[in-house]
Amino acid sequence: MTYKQPVSVLVLIHTRDLRVLLLExxxxxxxxxxxxxxxEGEESLAETARREVLEETGIDAAHYALRDWQCSTDYDIYxxxxxxYAPGVTVNTEHVFSLEVPDGIAVRLAPxxxxxxxxxxxxxxxxxxxxPSNAEALRQLPARFGS
Structure with a gap:
């Protein structure tokens, strides 16, 4: 079995007026x-962020401003x-990114x-x-973008 790496990204997809895309x-x-x-593998964190955005939403992040917040949170894996994850792995390090997209962008979910x-x-x-780490990053969004 191939285990997940305990290193992940959190990508806040938002519009200029800070409307945020959430997925259920x-x-x-x-x-x-x-x-x-x-x-996955040796990909960079930015590559991980772009791949996950495309896989989960159908949005090609290469066309928009992907920002690495240069911050991370360690949390207990649910x-x-x-x-x-591999046996004994209980903590994940999550790196925060944001992606500004235009209003009305098409979203195609991974079913x-x-x-x-x-x-x-x-x-x-x-x-x-x-x-909680997602909520905290969302609360920081206005300060990062001056709104």
Whole structure:
């Protein structure tokens, strides 16, 4: 079995006016989140972010401003997903990115991963996500973009 690396990205996809794209997980009802995903092989974190955005939303991040926030959070991997990691791995390091996209951009979900999406203000998005690190990053979004 190939295990996931305990190194991941969190990508906040947003418009200029800080409306944020959230995705609902298929395997965790009512669990809303930004784009997330683990690094594969030796890819850079930016490559991971671009790949995950394309896989989960159909948006090609190469056409937009992907920003590496140069910050990360260590968190305990949820028990329900620990089987995806090597035995004994319980902590993941999540690196934060953001991607500004135009209003009205088409979103195409990965049907095995997400069932619905919605656009919310950054404030509402921070309240809606299940992950504390996702909520904290969303609360930082206005300061990073001067809104």
């Amino acid at each position: 997980r298929c395997d965790f009802a009512d669990a809303w989140q930004s784009v997330t995903g683990s690094r 028990e329900r997903w620990r089987h995806r 095995r991963e997400h069932r619905r999406y919605r656009w919310l203000s950054w404030q509402a998005a921070a309240e809606a996500v299940f992950s």
